[in-house]
Amino acid sequence: MNNIGASSYPAANDRLLGGAPPDGQAVIYLRVSSTRQVERDHDQEGISIPAQRTACQRKAEQLGLTIVDEYVEPGRSALEMSKRAAFQRMLARIRDTDDIAHVIVYKLSRLARNRIDDAIVMTDLRRQSVTLISATESVDDTPVGQLMHGILATFNEYQSRESGADIAYKMGQKARNGGTIGRARLGYLNHIDRNDGRDIRTIVVDPERGPLVRLGFELVAADNLTLNQLSEQLYQRGLRTRPTTRNPAQRVSISKLARMLRDRYYLGYVTYRDEEFPGRHEPLVDPHLFDGVQAVLDARTTSGERRRVHHHYLKGILYCGRCHQAGNSGRLIIQHTVTRRRDAYTYFFCRNRQQGTCPAPYANVSVAEHAVERYYVTVSQQRITDALARLTAADTAGWTRDPVQVYRGCTDDQRQLLNHALFRQLYLADDRITNHELWPTTP
Ligand SMILES: [Zn+2]
The missing domain is CATH 3.90.1750.20 (Putative Large Serine Recombinase; Chain B, Domain 2)
Known part of the structure; x- marks a missing residue:
C-alpha cells in the first residue's frame, strides 16, 4: 500500500523530469508550539527540542539518511505557516540548493496543526520533490505513513478519517492540560491574547460578574x-x-x-x-x-429549602435578652455555618433579627455556653437537688455541691436535661444571661 503508483503523481513526475535531489540527504525540522509547552515536559505535544532532535536522528539512521541541517522554530512560533521563520528558511533552502530529499519531523503535528496547513506544507514540499518523514509515526501501516509518501488522495482520506477521532482527543487533551472547553462559565470570560500573531485563548475572571x-x-x-x-x-x-x-x-x-x-x-x-x-x-x-x-x-430537603437545624444542648431554651427587656419575645435560633474565613461556626441569633426588629448581634455558641455555665451561680443548691432528683429519681438528699460544678460535670445531654428541668427560658444578651423564667411550680 505504501508504494501506490508513485510515478502517476505530479511530485514524482517533477522529480523524474527535473532531476532528483540526492536521495540520502535530509534536514530536520523541530518545533514546540508555545512557551507553555516548552516548560511542560509532561505534555506530549510539547516534548522538548533535544528529545525531538534525538528521535529524528534515530529515524535518519534507521533509513540510512544523512542529516545536513536542522531548522528550529522558536518556542512562541506563529500558527500560520507563512509566518514561521525557520520553516520558510527551510523551504527557501530546499528550493535554492536542491540538495534535500527528505524533511524529518518528530511528529506530523509539529509541522502543521490543521488540515489547511497540512495541505500547504505538503504542496510546498511536493513541489520540491521532498518526502516528509515522521520520526514517531509509522511509515508503512498507518494512514500517517501513507500520507508521508506523498499520496495526495490518501492524505485527504487520512485527514477526514483522523479529524473525528482527533477532535475528541484534542478536547480530552485540552481538559487534561487544564483548558476550559466551550463557553466560559458565569463569572468568567473567554479571552483571546494576541501574541506575535498567535491567538492564545484563555479564561479570565469577569471583572463585573x-x-x-x-x-x-x-x-x-x-x-x-x-x-x-x-x-x-x-x-x-x-x-x-x-x-x-x-x-x-x-x-x-x-x-x-x-x-x-x-x-x-x-x-x-x-x-x-x-x-x-x-x-x-x-x-x-x-x-x-x-x-x-x-x-x-x-x-436542605430536595423539595423545599430549609435552614439547617443544628443540634446543641442549649437549643430551645435560649431567648433574646434585649427583646425581653423591650417587652418582646425573641427565641434564639441556632445555626451552623462556614464563614468566608474558613471557620466552622455555630452561633445563636435572635429570630427578630430576621424581621429587622432586633439589633442583637450573633452570639458564638461558646459565648452562650459560658454565659449559661456562669449563670448557675444563681441556682440554689436546693433547686438543683430537686431538679436532679426529678431527672434521675436518685436520692440526692444532703448533696451540697456547687451548682456551677454540677453543671460543668455534666455531659451535653445531661446539661440539656438540667437546663430544661430548671428553666423555662434563659435570656441571653451579648455575652451573658440576664434573666430567666422558671416553670410554674407544681402545687
Ligand atoms: Zn432580640
Whole structure:
C-alpha cells in the first residue's frame, strides 16, 4: 500500500523530469508550539527540542539518511505557516540548493496543526520533490505513513478519517492540560491574547460578574440564603447573564444558580467525561467556602429549602435578652455555618433579627455556653437537688455541691436535661444571661 503508483503523481513526475535531489540527504525540522509547552515536559505535544532532535536522528539512521541541517522554530512560533521563520528558511533552502530529499519531523503535528496547513506544507514540499518523514509515526501501516509518501488522495482520506477521532482527543487533551472547553462559565470570560500573531485563548475572571458569583457562594455559606433569596440579592446587586444574540442580559435563574453552587469549576477544576483535572483558570472560591456551601445545600430537603437545624444542648431554651427587656419575645435560633474565613461556626441569633426588629448581634455558641455555665451561680443548691432528683429519681438528699460544678460535670445531654428541668427560658444578651423564667411550680 505504501508504494501506490508513485510515478502517476505530479511530485514524482517533477522529480523524474527535473532531476532528483540526492536521495540520502535530509534536514530536520523541530518545533514546540508555545512557551507553555516548552516548560511542560509532561505534555506530549510539547516534548522538548533535544528529545525531538534525538528521535529524528534515530529515524535518519534507521533509513540510512544523512542529516545536513536542522531548522528550529522558536518556542512562541506563529500558527500560520507563512509566518514561521525557520520553516520558510527551510523551504527557501530546499528550493535554492536542491540538495534535500527528505524533511524529518518528530511528529506530523509539529509541522502543521490543521488540515489547511497540512495541505500547504505538503504542496510546498511536493513541489520540491521532498518526502516528509515522521520520526514517531509509522511509515508503512498507518494512514500517517501513507500520507508521508506523498499520496495526495490518501492524505485527504487520512485527514477526514483522523479529524473525528482527533477532535475528541484534542478536547480530552485540552481538559487534561487544564483548558476550559466551550463557553466560559458565569463569572468568567473567554479571552483571546494576541501574541506575535498567535491567538492564545484563555479564561479570565469577569471583572463585573466574577465578584458577584463569589459573593453568591458567601451568601449561601454565611447567611444560608435560599436560592430565591440569592437570586434576588444578586439581581439587586447587578448580576445579569451575559447577553447572547438570542438572549439579552437577564436575571440569573434559580436553576442556573443551583448548578453554579455545585460546580467544581469554580474551585479551579475542569471536567471531561467524568474525569476531573486541575484547571488553568483562576478559582473563584476556595475549598473551604465551597465545602461550606455544599454542606448547606446538602442539609436542605430536595423539595423545599430549609435552614439547617443544628443540634446543641442549649437549643430551645435560649431567648433574646434585649427583646425581653423591650417587652418582646425573641427565641434564639441556632445555626451552623462556614464563614468566608474558613471557620466552622455555630452561633445563636435572635429570630427578630430576621424581621429587622432586633439589633442583637450573633452570639458564638461558646459565648452562650459560658454565659449559661456562669449563670448557675444563681441556682440554689436546693433547686438543683430537686431538679436532679426529678431527672434521675436518685436520692440526692444532703448533696451540697456547687451548682456551677454540677453543671460543668455534666455531659451535653445531661446539661440539656438540667437546663430544661430548671428553666423555662434563659435570656441571653451579648455575652451573658440576664434573666430567666422558671416553670410554674407544681402545687
Ligand atoms: Zn432580640
